[in-house]
Amino acid sequence: MAEIRHLPLPIRGSASLAVEAGGLVFTSGLALSPGERPLAPIEAVLDALGTGLPLAAKLKAYLSDIRRAPSLRRQLPDGPAATSMVGAMLPDGVESLIEVIASAGVEPVRQAGGGGIGVTIIGDLLFADGARPGRGGDLAGAGDLTAQAQHVLDDILAALAPYGAGPADVLKINNTAACWHNYALYNAVYNERLTGANAARCSVGGMLEHPLALIEVEAVAARGGPYRFVDSTQSGVGRTGFQPREDTVYLPELGPCKGPHSHGARVGEMVFIAGECPYDAQDRLVGPGDVAAQTVQTMENVRMSLEALGASLADVVRTTITLSDMRLFDDFDAAYAACFAGHYPARTVVGAPLGQYGLLVEIEAIAVIGAGRDGVFLTGQPA
Known part of the structure; x- marks a missing residue:
């Protein structure tokens, strides 16, 4: 039975502050504190689970004004x-x-790593810094998505290569796009650079640190495998080829991915689920204009992907939710809460442009098999 602990810190909606499972701690997206110790909330949460920022493998910040990024880094x-x-x-x-x-x-x-990208290693997992054009201040390929995509994906692969990881070892990719215009150009480069990969992927819009940057890419890879993937029986958007793989479970109940990637990837007991969208098996958008209906369908796609890889919703340790508008939060949250029985995973909810017409929500998930039985869920106070 999972252990439930409590910390009197505010958390909005149906989420835990953090979850410990599989030797890792996964926090929700927590707001910085005003005053002299802005990181106090995240430090308190990590401390409550016996870890701290000196043991952090991956940190992602979402800012309402990206111009504050240099200050936050300091x-x-x-x-x-x-x-x-x-x-x-x-x-x-x-x-x-x-x-x-x-x-x-x-x-x-x-x-x-190569390309000026740092890599953090914990066990067999490799976490790469966000690769973005213009890291050093100069940006090559201004206005050219193909050139920028080549640059950031080459940097990711160069960073991973010294540690024995290649394209086939990439398990999760997160893309932030400054503009969806000509995004097919990025997919073309992705197919070329990540030949042999079957990673789960999530692509959303967002503001980037360099004013002329068009794409930022984050990656999680592993070394040693073996890997398992889950996919639809239908080819995803933008794929240059769709050949059956022995390491992949194919589900006719899942619609095709909205990019050249799989629905989910597993290594060991860790499962990464792609940014799932509210499409049914026939690739029809469910619930146009209805965020609750879209949330239910999206979570159903998450559930099917998890179960194909040996996990369940009870094993989810963190979700990341992107809403097309933050004013949809309450209706989203009510539908989301009904998908879980008992404890909730950690969660981050932000608003950003989504890549397909009519989308109101996109949901990605990380699960650790057995977390629902052996994990520690740190709950907070309703905000």
């Missing part, structure tokens, strides 16, 4: 965490949300 303590920052719509009065994946014991190892 506030972060020196540590091992692979880091990315993007702009998004946040709840009223919130300037920044930070989510963390930290070790519950083993100290992460921070390494320099």
